[in-house]
Amino acid sequence: MIINPNDLDPQSVYKLLSGAVVPRPIAWVSTVSQDGIANIAPYSFFTIASRNPPTLVISVGVGTAERAGTVKDTLTNIREQKDFVVNIVTASLANEMQYSSENLPSDVDEFAHIGLTAIDSEVVKAPRLLEAPISMELTLHDIIPIGEDHLILGRVVRYHVKDELYENGKINLEKLAPLGRLAGNYSPVETIFSLPNEQLKQYLKSPVDRSK
Template sequence: MEFTPSKLGEKDVYKLLTGSVVPRPIAWVSTVSEEGDLNLAPFSFFTVASRNPPMLCISIGPGVGDREGTEKDTLVNIRATKEFVINVVPAPLGNSMQKSAENLPSDANEFAIAELTPAESHIVVPKRVKEAPIHMECELEQIIQLGSDHLVIGRMVHYHIEDEYYLGNYKVDLEKLQPLGRLAGNYSESRQFFKLPR
């Protein structure tokens, strides 16, 4: 089969992309509104953008469902405050992450809804998810509109990892972390690791 994206509907292209670009890591992004409302939402269009200086990027699409035609709270908050935290999602927190992904009013507190603990960050104002083992505090570098989506690039200004997940020499214990990823509309859990011969 072959497809020309310009001849397909947006949802069909989306299904091809999300079923092919896999597994995708999940950025569990915590922000705060100008009014002080806490916000937490997962995004699987996420990766490292730069090593030096360290930058991370997430792509945020438009609102869906009842909020179609609007911008997502995460984007609105980052644009306003220029700060956010990326929390890493281990498998045991999958259900909590899913609760925070629900289509909720702007003033809803996803931390409370998902029964998570907001923890003070070291540099930025948005809270960290205390239950998550890794947090990356970010200051906004730039937002680039790309078609229907917005690419948010943040500079990592502080990194936190729970001691039990740290192997030393700046390495993460991935077997213990068991990070969740996205596979089209499903999730994947990283459990098996191997090296390929050079």
């Protein structure tokens, strides 16, 4: 099947993208407004942009149907304050992460509304999430408009990692149990293996079709 995205409406293109590019990590982004109101929201258009300097990128889209034509609080706060925090989502925090994706008025402290704990960051103005096993403080590098979306690049200036996760300079991924986004659904990272692996097929429901 060959599909030309120009023949599809934007929602159908989005469904193809979000269903094909999986699993995606989730950036649980915390920010603060100029009035001191804390905000936290999840973004699965998220990855590493640079190793040196350590830089992350998230893509922030337009408001959903009930807030069509509006700018998301995350984007507004980052534009104004020039910083943010990326908190890593685990399976145990999945429900709270989903609640934080709801559309709430800008004057609502989302940490308090959801029952999460906001604590001061070390360098940036944005708060970090106490419950998160990993949080990264970032200063704004650039905001790049692409169509209706905005790529936000931030330089990591501090890492906060739970002691039990940090082993020999690396993150223990089994203990972390990160959550991934699969189109409209989610999945924890449960099976971890290295390659090459002669026993790989035991992890697969069926043999890989290499004829495609």
